[in-house]
Every structure is written in C-alpha cells, then in structure tokens.
Amino acid sequence: xxxxxxxxxxxxxxxxxxxxxxxxxxxxxxxxxxxxxxxxxxxxxxxxxxxxxxxxxxxxxxxxxxxxxxxxxxxxxxxxxxxxxxxxxxxxxxxxxxxxxxxxxxxxxxxxxxxxxxxxxxxxxxxxxxxxxxxxxxxxxxxxxxxxxxxxxxxxxxxxxxxxxxxxxxxxxxxxxxxxxxxxxxxxxxxxxxxxxxxxxxxxxxxxxxxxxxxxxxxxxxxxxxxxxxxxxxxxxxxxxxxxxxxxxxxxxxxxxxxxxxxxxxxxxxxxxxxxxxxxxxxxxxxxxxxxxxxxxxxxxxxxxxxxxxxxxxxxxxxxxxxxxxxxxxxxxxxxxxxxxxxxxxxxxxxxxxxxxxxxxxxxxxxxxxxxxxxxxxxxxxxxxxxxxxxxxxxxxxxxxxxxxxxxxxxxxxxxxxxxxxxxxxxxxxxxxxxxxxxxxxxxxxxxxxxxxxxxxxxxxxxxxxxxxxxxxxxxxxxxxxxxxxxxxxxxxxxxxxxxxxxxxxxxxxxxxxxxxxxxxxxxxxxxxxxxxxxxxxxxxxxxxxxxxxxxxxxxxxxxxxxxxxxxxxxxxxxxxxxxxxxxxxxxxxxxxxxxxxxxxxxxxxxxxxxxxxxxxxxxxxxxxxxxxxxxxxxxxxxxxxxxxxxxxxxxxxxxxxxxxxxxxxxxxxxxxxxxxxxxxxxxxxxxxxxxxxxxxxxxxxxxxxxxxxxxxxxxxxxxxxxxxxxxxxxxxxxxxxxxxxxxxxxxxxxxxxxxxxxxxxxxxxxxxxxxxxxxxxxxxxxxxxxxxxxxxxxxxxxxxxxxxxxxxxxxxxxxxxxxxxxxxxxxxxxxxxxxxxxxxxxxxxxxxxxxxxxxxxxxxxxxxxxxxxxxxxxxxxxxxxxxxxxxxxxxxxxxxxxxxxxxxxxxxxxxxxxxxxxxxxxxxxxxxxxxxxxxxxxxxxxxxxxxxxxxxxxxxxxxxxxxxxxxxxxxxxx
Numbered sequence: 001x002x003x004x005x006x007x008x009x010x011x012x013x014x015x016x017x018x019x020x021x022x023x024x025x026x027x028x029x030x031x032x033x034x035x036x037x038x039x040x041x042x043x044x045x046x047x048x049x050x051x052x053x054x055x056x057x058x059x060x061x062x063x064x065x066x067x068x069x070x071x072x073x074x075x076x077x078x079x080x081x082x083x084x085x086x087x088x089x090x091x092x093x094x095x096x097x098x099x100x101x102x103x104x105x106x107x108x109x110x111x112x113x114x115x116x117x118x119x120x121x122x123x124x125x126x127x128x129x130x131x132x133x134x135x136x137x138x139x140x141x142x143x144x145x146x147x148x149x150x151x152x153x154x155x156x157x158x159x160x161x162x163x164x165x166x167x168x169x170x171x172x173x174x175x176x177x178x179x180x181x182x183x184x185x186x187x188x189x190x191x192x193x194x195x196x197x198x199x200x201x202x203x204x205x206x207x208x209x210x211x212x213x214x215x216x217x218x219x220x221x222x223x224x225x226x227x228x229x230x231x232x233x234x235x236x237x238x239x240x241x242x243x244x245x246x247x248x249x250x251x252x253x254x255x256x257x258x259x260x261x262x263x264x265x266x267x268x269x270x271x272x273x274x275x276x277x278x279x280x281x282x283x284x285x286x287x288x289x290x291x292x293x294x295x296x297x298x299x300x301x302x303x304x305x306x307x308x309x310x311x312x313x314x315x316x317x318x319x320x321x322x323x324x325x326x327x328x329x330x331x332x333x334x335x336x337x338x339x340x341x342x343x344x345x346x347x348x349x350x351x352x353x354x355x356x357x358x359x360x361x362x363x364x365x366x367x368x369x370x371x372x373x374x375x376x377x378x379x380x381x382x383x384x385x386x387x388x389x390x391x392x393x394x395x396x397x398x399x400x401x402x403x404x405x406x407x408x409x410x411x412x413x414x415x416x417x418x419x420x421x422x423x424x425x426x427x428x429x430x431x432x433x434x435x436x437x438x439x440x441x442x443x444x445x446x447x448x449x450x451x452x453x454x455x456x457x458x459x460x461x462x463x464x465x466x467x468x469x470x471x472x473x474x475x476x477x478x479x480x481x482x483x484x485x486x487x488x489x490x491x492x493x494x495x496x497x498x499x500x501x502x503x504x505x506x507x508x509x510x511x512x513x514x515x516x517x518x519x520x521x522x523x524x525x526x527x528x529x530x531x532x533x534x535x536x537x538x539x540x541x542x543x544x545x546x547x548x549x550x551x552x553x554x555x556x557x558x559x560x561x562x563x564x565x566x567x568x569x570x571x572x573x574x575x576x577x578x579x580x581x582x583x584x585x586x587x588x589x590x591x592x593x594x595x596x597x598x599x600x601x602x603x604x605x606x607x608x609x610x611x612x613x614x615x616x617x618x619x620x621x622x623x624x625x626x627x628x629x630x631x632x633x634x635x636x637x638x639x640x641x642x643x644x645x646x647x648x649x650x651x652x653x654x655x656x657x658x659x660x661x662x663x664x665x666x667x668x669x670x671x672x673x674x675x676x677x678x679x680x681x682x683x684x685x686x687x688x689x690x691x692x693x694x695x696x697x698x699x700x701x702x703x704x705x706x707x708x709x710x711x712x713x714x715x716x717x718x719x720x721x722x723x724x725x726x727x728x729x730x731x732x733x734x735x736x737x738x739x740x741x742x743x744x745x746x747x748x749x750x751x752x753x754x755x756x757x758x759x760x761x762x763x764x765x766x767x768x769x770x771x772x773x774x775x776x777x778x779x780x781x782x783x784x785x786x787x788x789x790x791x792x793x794x795x796x797x798x799x800x801x802x803x804x805x806x807x808x809x810x811x812x813x814x815x816x817x818x819x820x821x822x823x824x825x826x827x828x829x830x831x832x833x834x835x836x837x838x839x840x841x842x843x844x845x846x847x848x849x850x851x852x853x854x855x856x857x858x859x860x861x862x863x864x865x866x867x868x869x870x871x872x873x874x875x876x877x878x879x880x881x882x883x884x885x886x887x888x889x890x891x892x893x894x895x896x897x898x899x900x901x902x903x904x905x906x907x908x909x910x911x912x913x914x915x916x917x918x919x920x921x922x923x924x925x926x927x928x929x930x931x932x933x934x935x936x937x938x939x940x941x942x943x944x945x946x947x948x949x950x951x952x953x954x955x956x957x958x959x960x961x962x963x964x965x966x967x968x969x970x971x972x973x974x975x
Contacts, residue, residue, distance in 0.1 A: 034062050035096070035113050035125035040365055042102055046136035049102045051111050053125055055094040061115055061124050062091050068098040069121060070109040073310050074257035077112060077127040080120040105191050107133060107321055108261050108314045110364060131365040133317040137324040139272040143279045144216045147530070148496035149449050151459035152478075153426060157208060159463070161215050162558060163478070163493050164533065167457040168212045169220045169282075169425060174249075174263065175230035176201045190262035197266065210276045218457075220280030220423070221267075222331070223315075225249055227295065235259050240295040246285055248296035248304075249311045260311060264318035272322035279326050282372045282425060283315050284308070286333040288353035291346030294331075298345050301356055309361040316367055329372035329423060330357055336407070338390075338398040350400070351411075358416060368417070370456075372425035373408060375445075377401050381473055383429035383441040386512045402427075402445045406520070409454035421456045424449060428461040428476035435487040436605070440510035442488050443503075444519075446495055451521030460492065487605060493559055499534070499604070499616055500527040506605040533559045534618040537581075537598045542624045544711050546631040547590035547656030547702050552598075553582040554621060560600035566620070567596050590656055591704030593627045630657045630700035630711030636681075640717055644809030645688045645724030645739060649717060651698050653681040658703040661710070665695045668716055672697055688721030691742040691797070691805065723747075723808035725795050729815065732785060733773035736793055740768050741805055744797035748804070751775045754790045764798075787815040 039052035055062050067085035071077065086100045096113070110129050114121035151167030154160035160168060177197055179185050185196035209219050225233055225247045227240040235256045237247045251257040271278040286293040287308060296304045308330075316328045332350040340347040354371070361369060378388035378401055385391075391403040400408045412420050429441040442460065449458035462469070462476035464483065469476065478489040494503045501516075501524070508514065516522050535557035542552040554563070557578065565573040565583050573583060578600075588594060598621045606614040631654055639650035649662065659679045663672035672695070676683050688694065697713040725738045736749060746766045750759040756778045763770060774782045775791065785791065792812050797805045 033123075033125050034059055035066075037111065037113065037125050037128040040111055040128040040130055041132045042130060042135040044135065047102055049100050049106065049130065051098045051100075051113075051128070053096050053113055055091055055096070058094075061122075064115040065090060066096060066124075067114050067116065067121055068100065069112050069114055069123075070106055071112060071127065072254065072257060073108055073110060073261075073314055074252055074254055075110075077110065078123055080117065080122050081112075081114065082120050085114075085121065102136075106130075107265075108317050110313075127364055129313045129364045130317060131367060133321040134324040136321050137272070138269075138322055139274070139277070140324045141274055141277070142325045143277050144213060144218050146216065146218055146457075149455060149457045150446065150492070150496050151457045152463060152492075153459055153461050154212075155463040157211055159479075160217075161211070163489070164496070164559070165212075166217055166496070167220065167423075167459060168217050169222060169459050170205070170208060171222045171224055172205065172267070174223070174225040174233045174236060175228060177263065177267075178230075178232035180232050188262065188266045190265060191258065193258065193262070195259065195262045195266070202270070206270075206276060209271060209278060213275060213277055218279045219271075219277065220282060220329075220425070220459075221271075221278050222282040222285060222425075223249070224285060233259075236263075238295050238297050241291075243292065244295045245292055246294055248284055248287075248290065248294045248308060250307070251311045251314060252307060257310075257314070261314055261318065264315050265322075268319045268322035268326075272326065277323065277326075279323075280329060280370070280423065281315060281319055281326065282329040282331050282423075283312055285331050286374065287330055287357075288332050288335065288348045288350045289340070289346075290348070291341075291343070293333075300345065301348055301352065302360075304345075304348075305353070305356045305360045309357060309364070312357075312361055312369070313364060313367075316369070327370045329370040329425070330354070331372040331374070331425065333374045334376050334399045334401055336397055336400045351395075354412075355415075368419040371412065371420065371422045373400075373422050374426045374461075375401050375405060375408075375424050376427050377429065377441075378403075381430050381432065383431075383433060383438050385429075385441060386444070402448055405448055405452065409452050413454055418454065422454055423456045424458045426459060426461040428474075429488070430473075431475045431477075431480075431486055431488075432473060434510075436507060437510050438486065439488040439491045439605070440504075440507035443491055443495060443507055443516075444511055444513070447504075447516055447519050447522050450526070451519055451523075490602070490604065494533065494602070494604070496527075496530060498528065498530045498532040499602075500530065502614065502616060503604045534602065534616060535559060535600060536619040537563065537600055537621045539596065539598055539621040539624050542596060542626050544626065544629045544631055545584065546654055547628060548588060549584060549586045549631070550588050550594065550596075550626055550628060551582060551584045552596050552624070554598045556581050557600035557618065559602065560618070561603050563598050563600050564617075565596065565598055567594055569595075588628045590628050590630075590702040591707075591709055593625060595623050595625045597621050597623045627709050629702045629709035630654055632712035633660065633698045633700055633714035635698075635714055635717050637717075639682075640719065642719050642722055645690060645721050646684055646686050646809070647688060647694060647696075647719045647721060648682065648684045649696055649698070649719075650682045651714065654700050654711075656702065657700040657711075658708070660698050660700050663697045663699075663713070665716075666692060668695055668718070670695065688724075689742065690721055690723045690739050691744070693718060693720045720806075722806050723795050723797065725793060725808040725811050727793055727811045727813050729813065730771070732815070733771060734785065734791070734793075734813065736770045736772070736795070736811075738768050738795050738808060741797035743799050744805070745800050746798050747795050748798060750794050750796075752792050753777070754792070759792070759794065785815045790814045 034055060034057045035053045036056050037051060037053040039050065042049055051068055065088055068087045068089070069081060069083050069085050071081065071083060075081070075083070087098050089096055089098055098113075107130065110127040112123045112127050113125040114123045116122075146166040148166050150165065151169065152160055152163065152165045153169045153171075154165060179196050179198040181198075182196050184199065186199050186202055188195045188197060212219050225237050227237070227244045227247055235253070236250050236259055238250050240247050249260055251260050267278075268281075270276070284294040290296045290298075290304060294308075296307055299307075312328065312330065319326050319328050330353075332354060334350070335347070336350050339349055350373075357369075361367065377383060377385040378390050378399060385402045388399070388401045388403040390398045391401045392398075393404050393407060395407065395411055397404055397407055409422060412422060427445070429438045429445075431438040446458055449455045460478070462478070464479045465475050465477035465481040467481065470481065477486070478492055479485050491503045491507070494500060504516070508516065513519070517524060537554040537557050539552060539554045542550065545551055552565075557563070560578045562574060562576040562578060563580070564571050565575070565585075567585065572585065572587075575583065585594075585596075600618040602616045603613045604616055606612050633654070634652045636650040636652055639648075641648045651660070659677055660681065660683075661674055662676040662678065662683050662685075664675045664685065665672040675685065675687075685694070685696075696717045696719070697715070699710050699713045701708045701710045703709075723738045723741055725736065727734050727736050729735075738747070741747075746764050747768070747770075748764050749762045749770055751762050752759040758778060760776050760778055760780070762772065762776055774784050777783050790812055791814065792810050794810045795808045799805070
C-alpha cells in the first residue's frame with residue numbers, strides 16, 4: 001500500500017513540474033536571454049526603424065551573425081521561428097544596432113534578435129514593440145480645447161449638446177461594427193486580407209463624433225465585444241459563461257490577432273482628423289472583473305494580463321500612428337483591494353490588475369498608458385459617498401470612491417508618474433434619497449475632480465434611467481425613464497459656468513461640508529472667472545396679425561427654462577418652454593403703439609424644502625415698437641378671375657380695418673404702384689392690355705385720427721389680361737371690335753347661337769374690327785342673323801409662332817335685343833371647327849367661294865395648299881400643286897371633356913396662280929364626333945402667400961413657483 005502511494009505521488013509531482021514549465025517558459029527564457037532590447041523606435045520622419053540591444057552575457061551565441069526579426073503579436077517570443085529576418089548584423093563591443101526601412105505591416109509587430117540554426121532562427125533576446133508610433137501619425141492636432149472636465153456617457157445627441165458636455169464617451173461594439181454582408185459593406189483591406197464593416201454603424205458614429213467635435217467636445221470610445229453568437233467577430237471572442245456581459249479581445253491566434261489589428265487600424269485611421277476625431281480609446285470594460293465585464297478565459301492574473309497587454313499594444317500602436325495625441329486606456333472598477341468573491345480568477349483587485357498591467361505592458365517597451373476608473377459610491381445605490389466606510393485614506397483601502405479619490409491619484413503619480421493620468425470614465429449617483437442629494441453628490445464629486453491635476457475628466461455614467469438598472473433600485477439618470485429632467489440635469493448644465501455656485505451653494509446643506517472650499521485644491525475664483533452662459537434673446541420680428549393682434553418672435557436661448565414677455569414695461573406673459581420662441585398678444589387696440597422686449601430665465605435651487613426656486617435672468621433683448629394696424633392680407637385664390645381684359649381680385653376680409661390698398665406691377669419683383677383704394681375685399685382692374693401679365697399685392701389699413709396704419713402686403717397674385725371683346729348691332733349685321741394683343745399677327749373669330757352645341761369658326765382676320773351680316777352654323781351653312789336669337793361671340797389671337805392665346809370674354813347679343821358680356825371661356829366650351837394646321841405662321845384654309853363666306857379648314861390628313869385671305873371679297877391661293885383627293889377622314893380623339901363636331905371634306909383643287917380666281921370645290925361631308933384640336937390654354941394662377949403664424953404659448957400653471965429675481969451681478973441671498 002505504501003509503495004503504491006509513493007508511486008502515485010511521484011507521478012503527480014512529475015505532472016506538476018511539466019505543467020509548471022509549460023506555463024512559464026517565456027518568462028524564464030526572457031530572463032536568461034543573452035541580449036536585451038531596450039530601444040525600438042522610428043526616426044524623426046518615420047521612414048526608418050532602429051532597434052538597439054545590449055549584451056547581458058557574452059557567449060558563443062552572441063558572437064554569431066545575428067538577425068532582426070519582426071514577429072506578429074500572437075507569435076511565441078522564445079524558441080525557434082521560421083519568420084524571415086529583416087536584417088543581419090554582429091555585436092560590436094557589448095551592443096548591437098539594426099536600422100531597417102519601415103513598412104506599414106511592421107506597425108503592430110514585436111521585434112526579437114536571433115541567430116540561425118539550420119533553416120530556423122533561435123531567439124536570444126526579449127521582445128519589443130515600437131514605442132513611438134506617433135512619429136508616423138497623420139493627424140498631429142490636440143483636438144478640441146475644452147474649458148472644463150465635465151463629461152457624459154451620452155445617449156441623446158441633442159440633449160448632450162444642450163448640457164454643454166465637454167467630454168463625451170460612446171460605446172462601439174465589435175459585433176455591430178463588422179458585418180457578414182459583403183455586398184453592402186465598407187470593404188477594408190489590411191495586410192492582404194479584406195474585412196467588412198457595417199456602413200450603417202459606421203455612419204452613425206461618423207455623425208455623432210462629428211457633431212460633438214463641432215460643438216467643441218472631446219470624444220472617447222469604449223471598445224467592447226459582447227457575449228453573443230454574432231459570427232462576424234467570433235474569432236476575437238472568448239467562449240464566455242452565460243452570465244458574462246463582455247469578452248476580452250482575443251488576439252492569441254493568427255486570425256484573431258489580424259482581425260483586431262484590422263479593426264483598430266480602420267477605426268483609428270477613420271477617426272483621426274480635425275472634423276471627426278476620437279481622442280480616447282478605452283479597451284474593454286472593468287478589466288479587473290473578467291468574470292462579468294471582460295472575460296478572458298478563466299485564467300490566472302499573469303496569463304490574463306499577458307493576453308490583455310498584447311491587445312493593448314496593438315491598439316496603442318494603431319491609435320498613436322494615426323493621431324499623435326490620442327490615448328488608449330485600461331478600464332478599472334472601484335474594488336481597489338477587494339476581490340468580490342475571493343475566487344482569484346473571476347475577479348481581481350483593481351490595484352493588483354493595475355500593477356501587473358504596468359509591469360507586463362512595459363516589458364515590451366515603456367508606454368505611458370492611461371487609466372479609465374469607475375469611482376462609484378460604496379454599494380452603488382447610496383449616493384452619499386462622503387460616509388463610505390470601506391473607502392479609507394490608505395493604499396490598503398478596499399475600495400476607492402470619491403471619499404478617498406486622492407488615494408488613487410497619489411498612488412498612480414508616485415508609482416508610475418504624472419503622465420499616467422486618469423479619466424473618471426463612469427460613475428453615477430442614485431436619486432432614491434431625493435434629487436437634491438443626487439445633485440449635491442454630483443457637485444461635490446465634480447469639484448473634487450476639477451481640483452486634482454491627475455484627473456483628465458469626470459464622466460457621468462447615466463444620461464437617462466435604464467430599465468434594467470431600475471430593477472436593482474438604481475435611478476442614476478440626469479433624466480428619469482420618462483425623460484423628465486431631474487435637478488442634477490440643471491446642475492450639470494451650469495456647473496462649469498459663472499453661475500456654478502448659484503446652483504451648487506444651496507446644495508451644501510445636503511453634504512458634510514459647510515463650504516466648497518473645504519475640498520482640497522478647490523478655488524472659488526476659478527468658477528467666478530468662467531464665462532456666463534445666460535443668453536440674451538434677440539427680438540427679431542414683430543408684426544400685426546389683425547387690428548387686435550400682434551405677434552413677436554425672438555432667437556432661441558439655450559441653457560434657459562423659458563422667457564418673460566414685457567410690453568410697455570410690464571410683464572404680460574411667462575413662457576415655460578425654451579423652444580417656444582414666439583408669442584401672440586391678442587390684447588391690443590387698432591392705432592395704438594406698443595413696445596416689446598424679452599428676457600430668458602433659468603431656475604436654480606434655493607432651499608432644502610424644494611418648494612421655492614431662484615430665477616436667474618438674462619439681460620433684456622432689444623426693444624421693438626409697433627403700431628397696431630392690420631394683418632397681412634391673404635388671397636382668396638379661387639375667386640380671382642380673368643374675363644377678357646378685366647381682372648377681378650378677391651381676398652379674405654379682415655375685421656376692424658378701414659380699407660385696402662391695391663398695388664400693381666408688370667413683373668414679380670417690379671415697381672408696384674397703387675391703383676386702387678377700396679373698402680370691400682374685391683377689386684376689378686379694367687385698365688389692362690391684352691397679353692400682359694400683371695402682378696398684384698394688397699394690404700389692409702386702419703385709420704385713426706386721420707392717419708393710416710398699414711398692415712403687411714399680401715404675396716403677389718399673377719394674372720394675364722386677355723382680349724376684351726365688344727359687339728354692336730348695325731342694321732341687320734354686327735360689328736365686333738377688341739383691343740390688340742401684343743405680338744399677334746391675326747385673330748380668330750368664333751360664334752354660336754344658344755341653340756347650337758358648339759362655337760364655330762367664322763373668320764381669321766389681321767385687324768381688330770370685324771363686320772358680319774351672316775354667320776356659319778354648326779353645319780358650316782351661312783345663315784343671316786335673325787331677330788330673337790341670342791348670338792355669342794369670342795375672339796383669340798394667333799402669335800407669329802402659331803401659338804394661340806386664351807379666349808376673350810364671351811359677348812352675348814341678339815338681333816334688335818339685349819346684349820351681355822360674359823367671362824372668358826378657356827377650354828371647356830364645345831366648338832365645331834376644322835382642324836387647323838399652322839405652318840410658317842399662316843392659317844391653312846380652302847379657297848373661299850364667295851364674299852364673306854369661308855369654308856371650313858382641312859383635316860390634318862388632307863394634303864391641300866395653304867390659302868391666304870386678302871380681302872373680304874376675294875381669296876387667292878398662294879401655292880402650288882395639289883393632288884386630286886377623294887379622301888374621307890374620320891377622326892376620333894379624347895381630350896379633357898370637350899366634344900365637337902368636325903366636318904370632313906373631300907376636296908378637288910386645281911393648281912392656281914396669284915390671280916383672283918375661285919376654286920371649284922365639291923363637298924362631301926360626313927359628320928363625326930371628334931375632339932377639338934385647336935389649342936386651349938387653362939390659366940394656372942401662381943400665388944405667393946405670406947404665412948402668418950400664431951404662436952400658442954405653453955404655460956405651466958401647476959408648478960407653484962416663487963420667482964426670486966437674481967441678476968448677473970447680485971447673488972441671491974436666500975441660501
């Protein structure tokens with residue numbers, strides 16, 4: 001039994017020894033290496049890389065021809081390698097130096113020295129990364145210049161800007177960054193391999209980062225890889241337990257290392273320019289808590305930090321090579337010397353993690369890494385950090401909160417140096433003890449951060465309450481889940497301004513301090529010298545809506561809660577909405593003058609009771625005066641009509657006005673001259689010229705004590721004057737006359753009787769007078785005018801290019817009876833005519849047979865010669881050869897709603913010269929239903945109107961608010 005136990009024990013010891021040596025070979029080998037690299041830097045222009053090493057122990061190996069080798073980050077740093085060397089050299093004295101041409105694929109590699117043995121190379125030095133990648137940085141700017149350390153993990157862009165956030169932290173998750181959809185992706189080629197990034201995700205971050213940069217804020221990004229099944233990033237993710245939130249970035253294989261390098265070079269390169277710049281990159285979340293927040297394989301601290309340090313060096317070199325002053329951070333929680341479950345692998349203390357990381361990462365070349373620390377209060381849910389019992393003033397403190405923040409800053413400065421600065425990248429304060437306590441805790445913590453030179457920025461962790469955190473009784477947001485602002489929102493907005501103390505001094509009573517000066521390093525004068533952010537509105541516009549209403553508009557004031565409206569020195573309205581920048585005063589009288597001005601206000605805390613507030617006012621806006629007249633006229637477009645040369649205008653009437661003034665011009669922006677002064681809301685302009693487009697504007701006015709007070713002009717109403725036709729009876733005939741149309745070469749005259757179904761073309765003339773004793777009916781028969789029958793006439797012009805104008809007014813008259821003028825007919829009247837073909841500006845008509853008798857026009861398909869009318873009695877043909885045509889054309893077309901009867905002729909014509917000769921025609925007429933092919937024009941009114949906007953004020957009447965006025969120079973005494 002004893003022998004068997006002894007053998008069993010020996011086997012166990014042997015296995016333990018094997019495991020031990022398999023775990024620490026690189027560390028053991030590195031300590032025993034005969035060469036020690038201490039320098040690996042790019043030259044001043046970044047074109048050459050120099051590596052220097054010293055001989056620690058001279059032996060046969062150091063006398064050999066040695067080689068500089070660049071290893072990918074994932075590769076083993078000891079033993080033999082088959083990687084092709086960059087250069088060879090020999091030790092001189094006790095040193096050896098290699099200088100090689102730098103190439104882009106060398107950026108994230110680590111460099112070793114080896115000698116050749118067979119076909120491989122035996123490594124005999126430690127490994128070293130390039131320590132000054134900033135030498136090749138494309139962007140060398142320092143980013144936005146910020147005036148304070150105030151920051152936020154922003155969730156709502158517009159709200160974060162309204163809060164005047166100077167430092168913004170955003171999350172980028174790798175699974176949403178990469179995509180497997182190659183057809184719709186941003187393709188990025190890195191070291192010969194293509195990677196695919198999600199364009200939607202990238203564009204979203206582009207827009208956010210650019211907006212924050214434009215507002216003067218510095219942006220930091222937290223890089224995360226969630227514990228999910230997204231295949232796009234599986235190579236970089238550890239196989240995590242179910243309850244783990246995030247994985248550490250895996251870089252231990254060729255694929256994972258290359259993918260991480262590609263991601264970092266893509267992001268760093270994209271966000272390294274003046275307009276779209278990321279100044280900070282936080283690698284992972286709460287690295288000392290791998291069990292939940294940064295899982296790395298459930299390994300020992302040394303192994304875990306070795307893996308993390310590898311990823312950090314890749315990220316550091318990628319970032320620095322793109323932007324000289326951007327930084328990379330390690331994230332830590334507040335468990336300084338506390339292992340949350342004493343497991344040893346699931347949680348590490350923040351202090352041991354920081355120390356181990358410092359030693360591990362600097363083993364490959366010293367880099368001044370940055371720290372992202374989470375200084376949450378003890379227990380998370382209690383905002384009163386000033387009584388945190390576990391946070392003591394010692395390096396051995398279990399936790400570090402704001403109660404003992406100086407322990408962290410002093411330790412880092414002493415152990416690592418003042419270049420290892422700290423961003424307080426996430427901490428929030430619960431509101432369960434009241435909004436005043438939450439706001440007081442924030443103010444306290446903020447002032448501490450501003451007073452410590454080792455603190456870069458103080459990032460508040462929760463913008464709006466998170467439903468998952470609310471389940472754990474954590475209500476950390478500046479706004480609650482519904483979006484309502486808490487008191488901390490206003491304190492946050494104003495804390496880095498001249499009014500800082502007006503918001504925070506009343507909160508002292510909720511803390512253990514009597515004055516903020518008790519905070520080490522706090523200087524009241526620093527905040528008193530800061531600029532005021534109270535904005536004075538500019539009263540930009542004021543106008544009369546009606547004889548009893550005035551509207552005023554002003555510029556929006558950010559960082560305010562509302563506005564006061566002052567009329568003639570008295571406050572007439574308080575508006576509780578920063579976005580409401582207009583007001584309508586309906587309590588004014590016509591002809592009276594009023595002066596207006598506006599000022600903004602911000603409500604600040606004033607007492608523990610939370611029942612009263614102090615109002616901080618801006619200066620007054622400029623003053624504007626107005627005499628109440630009338631509102632801007634609005635057209636009644638549907639009632640604005642044209643009838644021949646008469647243009648009738650109609651607009652909406654206004655109550656309480658004395659009259660309206662009508663102005664006219666011949667171009668939209670021309671000189672408008674007053675043409676009428678009327679008391680009704682309509683006017684007819686008869687003084688027009690056919691073919692001219694007129695533009696009209698109208699304004700109302702109020703008369704008081706003999707003085708007219710005018711409202712604003714309407715928009716321009718555009719109308720074209722048409723031909724004004726008049727008809728008179730002379731014996732048993734009619735004489736038609738009309739005013740000329742500009743540019744007309746002839747006129748077409750149409751007539752119908754009330755019993756006919758359509759207008760029929762009577763004559764085409766080149767004068768503005770026409771005399772007729774007969775008319776053509778719908779069958780083209782020439783008939784005398786008869787008493788008792790109503791005849792309707794209309795005229796239109798034909799321009800040189802063949803264009804036909806709109807119709808004149810329609811004139812009704814009966815023989816020996818009444819006469820009536822009706823409005824113009826545009827395109828809805830039934831007409832009978834033969835198709836008119838316009839060529840070279842002349843009508844196409846058949847030769848007329850007798851005096852005053854005109855035949856119908858040929859159809860479009862009939863090949864006949866043009867005829868020109870010369871006198872009332874004789875028609876001659878102008879041209880040429882005409883073939884004998886026996887052709888019946890029947891045309892049926894559908895256009896709009898007009899139906900007309902068109903006569904189709906079979907015409908035999910002979911060649912004629914310019915003599916006075918009648919052509920014999922034989923008419924065979926077949927009547928068919930067809931549409932009128934004559935052009936008709938429907939006039940479209942173009943109306944420019946000026947909108948009058950009535951502002952409806954939003955008044956908060958439920959809040960009982962005692963407004964204690966505090967000017968910029970007088971501090972409220974009730975504190």
